[in-house]
Amino acid sequence: MPGLLLGDIAPNFEAETTCGRIKFHEFLGDSWGILFSHPRDYTPVCTTELGRAAQLYPEFEKRGVRMIALSIDSVRDHHGWNKDINAYNGDEPVDTLPFPMIADDKRDLAIALGMLDPDERDSSGMPLTARAVFIFGPDKRLKLSILYPATTGRNFDEILRVVDSLQLTSKHKVATPVDWQQGDRVMVLPNIPEEEASKLFPRGVYTKSLPSGKSYLRYTPQPKDC
Template sequence: MLLLGDVFPNFTANSTIGELDFHNYLGDSWGILFSHPSDFTPVCTTELARVLKLMPEFQKRNTKVIGLSCDSIESHVDWCKDIQCFAGCNEDEKFPYPIVEDKNREIAKKLCMVDKDEVDISGIPLTARALFIVDPTKKFRLSFLYPATTGRNFDEILRVLDSLQLTDNAKIATPVDWKVGDDCMVLPTVPEDQIPKVFPQGTTVVPMPSGKNYLRKTKCPKLVTP
């Protein structure tokens, strides 16, 4: 079972840009691997079109995105035109991110991305809507797993990517519904006598009935592209 902090399994597979070695393709970038059940389906088309529109946001965060499905490369290539059309993009332009072929479900099974409730015409389970975030050291940092009938929220994916990148470089955590610019929480591991040094911008303690000063807020640091 893959645990947070583990090195994310490497794989080599055919893709719309040719043979793709996952670790080599990411290089020093963050990476998002996201799977979808099948090509030429409505929810999947909306998702991949959304990623197409968000490419400048992912690039700004030094993040490469890779799609995956159990359909063939030929199917992926044909489908890309529909995705570009739905996104309102030029269908003659190069598709900006690769889509991996996983016809035998090897990658899906390896990463537990199979949806047992959704099967193809042969009765074989389809790929679920899984998403993994991998950092530049190839560590597994976050995952989502959705059923085939529920499309993902890519605003949330950008939000958690911002949180991961921000908290890697500061002794803070991001609270519920946090967005870039909102106050952050001081980590409980920061001793009180270190607060002025670590947070020269100051902190605010939220009083609680317990009398424990564990809810310590501070201004959001500037998010630096990794």
């Protein structure tokens, strides 16, 4: 099945959205971007996901991330569904969200991007769109992809955490360990010699002693951006 691999440049598709017609590269501009897909309008799990995405929109905006959703229904359906999503959040039931939603009623984009879930089908037997998450860097290359089945809702707090990690590690020669959160210590990359590490990380490098005697677990406080 066609799809995107890490490092691939985002296709510059054109699409109708709840905010008008877009060209994807123009929409992204020089920003980070997140494209996330949904199986269908007026479905329960998707409603909760989009509600949470709308709540977290200011946090993504603060990080310079442009958000855009996709669902396999029409713009008209999207506008009606957006009222329900806003009402679910306890907000005024207006027909738009803080970000656009792509209309992919012919599944063209879902197929091209490898978003279909072969195990979940609609009443006519057509495969539903899976819950894909694509994160693109300012260079428009795919930095991360996560693919959930249609039956499992996403954790948008985790997606926000991933953005923090991607943005941090794009600027500094570090990696983020398991369960890392913003402000936690990070790991020095294994290919950086000790002398270089001490210059790169003036706040100090801590090396954990291990039975193997190998010095590969090296930690440093999270670098601060100037």
